[in-house]
Amino acid sequence: MNITQAIEIQTSRGxxxxxxxxxxxxxxxxxEFGVDILKVQEIIRMQELTRVPNLPGFVxxxxxxxxxxxxxxxxxxxxxxxxxxxxxxxxxxxxEVSGAILGFGVDAVSEVLRIPKDTIxxxxxxxxxxxxxxxxxxxxxxxxxxxxxxxxxLVQTEETELxxxxxxx
Numbered sequence: 167m168n169i170t171q172a173i174e175i176q177t178s179r180g181x182x183x184x185x186x187x188x189x190x191x192x193x194x195x196x197x198e199f200g201v202d203i204l205k206v207q208e209i210i211r212m213q214e215l216t217r218v219p220n221l222p223g224f225v226x227x228x229x230x231x232x233x234x235x236x237x238x239x240x241x242x243x244x245x246x247x248x249x250x251x252x253x254x255x256x257x258x259x260x261x262e263v264s265g266a267i268l269g270f271g272v273d274a275v276s277e278v279l280r281i282p283k284d285t286i287x288x289x290x291x292x293x294x295x296x297x298x299x300x301x302x303x304x305x306x307x308x309x310x311x312x313x314x315x316x317x318x319x320l321v322q323t324e325e326t327e328l329x330x331x332x333x334x335x
Contacts, residue, residue: 187280189281189304192274198276226243241271281311285304
């Protein structure tokens, strides 16, 4: 179950005001995002990536994590931001998405957040949006947290990459 489904189920049951969502907060660029903590397997320091020819543009490379080869997807690329060199705060968030184990490269991981479900609102709709992977906006004390649906993000990123390849061909 993803964040969107959990919120929809709680809302349909009239439970939107009860309980907390537990999220892992991370930064990409100047924005703060969150993903369902149940999707996160672990968070590791950024490490040397092995580049593989002909991978989609959003895949930055692969790593060997305790004997498993895991593709690492660059969140900056997914969000259309400029690439930058990883620093000591950069992390790889290892998650399970649609049955696959993937790493997402982020600028920094901030904290585990517990957000009341009633403080989450749907993302604003301003015309036709390609950002279907933002499934909600959590209101914190003095900031906003964009909730990412990793399943949708992966599908959207793949579709965008296919469209780019088809435009070139």
